[in-house]
Amino acid sequence: MENEQTRHVSVMLEEVMEYLRPQPGGHYIDGTLGGGGHTSVLLERSAPDGKVLGIDTDSKAQARVQARLSKEVAEGRLILSHGNFSDMERLAQEAQFTSVDGILLDLGFSSDQMDDPQRGFSFSADGPLDMRLSQDLSLTAADLVNNTGEEELADIFWRYGEERRSRQIARRIGRERQKRAITRTSQLAEIAAAGVPYKYGAIHPATRVFQALRIAVNQELESLETALPQMLSLLQAGGKQGRMVIIAFHSLEDRIVKEFLRREARDCLCPPRIPMCICGHKASLRILTNKPIVPGEQEVAANPRARSARVRAAEVLLKA
Numbered sequence: 505m506e507n508e509q510t511r512h513v514s515v516m517l518e519e520v521m522e523y524l525r526p527q528p529g530g531h532y533i534d535g536t537l538g539g540g541g542h543t544s545v546l547l548e549r550s551a552p553d554g555k556v557l558g559i560d561t562d563s564k565a566q567a568r569v570q571a572r573l574s575k576e577v578a579e580g581r582l583i584l585s586h587g588n589f590s591d592m593e594r595l596a597q598e599a600q601f602t603s604v605d606g607i608l609l610d611l612g613f614s615s616d617q618m619d620d621p622q623r624g625f626s627f628s629a630d631g632p633l634d635m636r637l638s639q640d641l642s643l644t645a646a647d648l649v650n651n652t653g654e655e656e657l658a659d660i661f662w663r664y665g666e667e668r669r670s671r672q673i674a675r676r677i678g679r680e681r682q683k684r685a686i687t688r689t690s691q692l693a694e695i696a697a698a699g700v701p702y703k704y705g706a707i708h709p710a711t712r713v714f715q716a717l718r719i720a721v722n723q724e725l726e727s728l729e730t731a732l733p734q735m736l737s738l739l740q741a742g743g744k745q746g747r748m749v750i751i752a753f754h755s756l757e758d759r760i761v762k763e764f765l766r767r768e769a770r771d772c773l774c775p776p777r778i779p780m781c782i783c784g785h786k787a788s789l790r791i792l793t794n795k796p797i798v799p800g801e802q803e804v805a806a807n808p809r810a811r812s813a814r815v816r817a818a819e820v821l822l823k824a
């Protein structure tokens with residue numbers, strides 16, 4: 505494990521760096537350390553004395569980066585923190601990481617996780633139906649699939665996967681699990697794909713069901729919603745024009761980021777029918793990406809995983 509190399513290719517690396525603008529001596533938080541790709545470039549470009557706090561909920565990711573960037577860890581330039589980015593303020597405090605210049609979230613899962621059949625994220629390789637990003641979580645995707653009512657399952661597929669066949673798939677799961685428990689990714693992929701003809705160029709018919717379960721198991725949207733205001737306060741506490749950069753991979757994540765940035769970039773949040781502001785809300789951010797930045801054709805050709813990436817960035821406004 506310790507010598508295992510990462511298979512993950514960092515997405516939109518140059519675009520992320522353009523917004524984060526790492527400087528010597530700067531302090532950055534990478535809330536989604538993964539294979540350490542973005543972190544290693546942050547460390548390079550903030551040399552000789554810049555620091556990164558790298559957070560990941562997956563202890564395997566952390567162990568891999570610990571081995572890969574052992575020199576920077578030994579020098580105290582890379583501080584590794586095992587936890588959820590929804591606890592970012594506490595984790596930063598524990599690491600005595602104050603005065604933050606930039607924060608990155610590169611959401612979702614890495615190729616290291618996706619390509620390991622034992623983690624259960626992939627419908628193309630058989631493995632246990634797990635899907636937990638963190639070893640600390642107790643509920644697996646198999647627990648959800650076997651113990652959740654059909655209506656609630658359909659709701660998960662619809663809400664988190666925008667799956668149009670949500671009810672049909674949930675009913676089929678209900679029938680199948682009466683015969684035997686659904687414990688393998690291949691079983692679920694077969695159920696989700698049943699009756700759907702394969703169309704060249706279309707996504708695999710199980711894609712949305714797998715996405716929905718992963719989001720539900722890891723409470724991904726809740727974590728993002730909790731993390732964003734903490735990222736803002738950490739940057740505000742830094743007292744500099746710190747920046748946050750978020751890479752989202754599907755519309756549900758991107759909507760949460762977009763709405764948060766828009767709200768925090770506005771001076772008043774009163775409904776339009778109220779003639780004078782009574783909320784007193786003041787803008788705390790300047791949005792740097794009016795539209796999300798998408799990867800170039802070359803990147804998508806070289807790394808198809810990048811195709812759905814959307815980058816949004818914002819800069820903290822200093823209080824007058």
Ligand SMILES: C[S@@+](CC[C@H](N)C(=O)[O-])C[C@H]1O[C@@H](n2cnc3c(N)ncnc32)[C@H](O)[C@@H]1O
Binds near residue numbers: 540590610612614637
């Ligand atoms: C897309 S990968 C990041 C890849 C990384 N930027 C790189 O260049 O190698 C996402 C990582 O974030 C982690 N992750 C996802 N949700 C998390 C959360 N709520 N808290 C902490 N880590 C999380 C996953 O375990 C995964 O390792």
